[in-house]
Amino acid sequence: MSALAGLEAAYAAACDDPAFHEELGALLTSYAGRPTPLYETRRLTATGETIPNAGGAKVLLKREDLLHTGAHKINNALGQALLARRMGKRRIVAETGAGQHGVATATVCSLLDLECIVYMGAEDVERQSPNVFRMKLLGAEVKPVDSGSRTLKDAINEAIRDWVTNVDSSYYLLGSVVGPHPYPVMVRDFQSVIGRETREQVMTEYERQPSCLVACVGGGSNAAGLFYPFLDDAGVRLIGVEAAGKGLDNGGHAASLAAGRAGVLHGAMSYLLQDRHGQVAATTSIAPGLDYPGVGPEHSYLKDSGRAEYVTVTDDQALEGFRMLCAAEGIIPALESSHAVYKAVEVAASLSAEDIVVVNLSGRGDKDLGIVAGALGVSL
Ligand SMILES: *Cc1c(COP(=O)(O)O)cnc(C)c1O
Numbered sequence: 001m002s003a004l005a006g007l008e009a010a011y012a013a014a015c016d017d018p019a020f021h022e023e024l025g026a027l028l029t030s031y032a033g034r035p036t037p038l039y040e041t042r043r044l045t046a047t048g049e050t051i052p053n054a055g056g057a058k059v060l061l062k063r064e065d066l067l068h069t070g071a072h073k074i075n076n077a078l079g080q081a082l083l084a085r086r087m088g089k090r091r092i093v094a095e096t097g098a099g100q101h102g103v104a105t106a107t108v109c110s111l112l113d114l115e116c117i118v119y120m121g122a123e124d125v126e127r128q129s130p131n132v133f134r135m136k137l138l139g140a141e142v143k144p145v146d147s148g149s150r151t152l153k154d155a156i157n158e159a160i161r162d163w164v165t166n167v168d169s170s171y172y173l174l175g176s177v178v179g180p181h182p183y184p185v186m187v188r189d190f191q192s193v194i195g196r197e198t199r200e201q202v203m204t205e206y207e208r209q210p211s212c213l214v215a216c217v218g219g220g221s222n223a224a225g226l227f228y229p230f231l232d233d234a235g236v237r238l239i240g241v242e243a244a245g246k247g248l249d250n251g252g253h254a255a256s257l258a259a260g261r262a263g264v265l266h267g268a269m270s271y272l273l274q275d276r277h278g279q280v281a282a283t284t285s286i287a288p289g290l291d292y293p294g295v296g297p298e299h300s301y302l303k304d305s306g307r308a309e310y311v312t313v314t315d316d317q318a319l320e321g322f323r324m325l326c327a328a329e330g331i332i333p334a335l336e337s338s339h340a341v342y343k344a345v346e347v348a349a350s351l352s353a354e355d356i357v358v359v360n361l362s363g364r365g366d367k368d369l370g371i372v373a374g375a376l377g378v379s380l
Pocket of ligand 1: 071072073100101175176177216217218219220221222223289290334336337362363364
């Protein structure tokens, strides 16, 4: 608790310091590539082979995929790494599942000359060898975790254990809006740049508010970052898309909000996939970044309050979203983002031409080519 209390106080002090915001803003611009474009799709809805959409809403893409390292995760990694340096901590501990957050963390540690240790489930180390190599090139030490299911939740356990053991020298750089307070708040704040830019860009271009925002939900950070600046705008629908994997009834999914029950994991109470004994359940999704049994506590609150809606998209539907965006717009999306693309096109078809749907294109698809090739039966 003292580690968390210290972090909360340091974060509050950083928030009140204009120099902190200035340095973060400068790096987000010159290093990460902000602001990201808001792109109005031209053919995605017009082609309508899969989901007919004559006269439906415009679909705009918030292009987080164009950021350095290829996804929104760099927004949070930069913010927290600057906070660590302010706190005088030069040893950074992080967890990673598929390796995306590990790569973003290794990147900012290289930039800011910080030591970087990344815990990764042994199973994931084998499945995601290119990202392991990337992290090592960037100067990080990757520690395989052999306990439990040898995946993300076990890597988080080990990272927290390391942090509390070495708290005087170390900072735990958590990758989504999960874990104990203040992490869900900090990560949401660092990702909220997505929603602030979106609000300004839609207003400047179209002189109105969007009707609907759509984002995929793993831990929930890209969705929280897009939604948060719009929470008080009751006219803006917020739709989070979870991974239904092979289908909610077949057990193979990662839809914590749609199919979980309240539980405690990694220091937060939220919807959680668990068996009848309260043991954390195994998850699967074609999108590595959505494969987590919990979800941010603020999303759990937004579900209960009814402010946000949470829906699911299966592996097959996500592949269809992936295919549509490749074919219609010349953009290869991450499989995580493909869940949101599919749902956004479906929602747009139910709205009118006056409406605007913004979908968070959280990442680019280069990292997923092997998975997609496998799913299509193509050997590379
Ligand atoms: C990690 C990742 C996600 C899922 O993480 P959230 O915290 O739910 O945003 C989504 N999209 C991409 C491209 C990712 O790399």
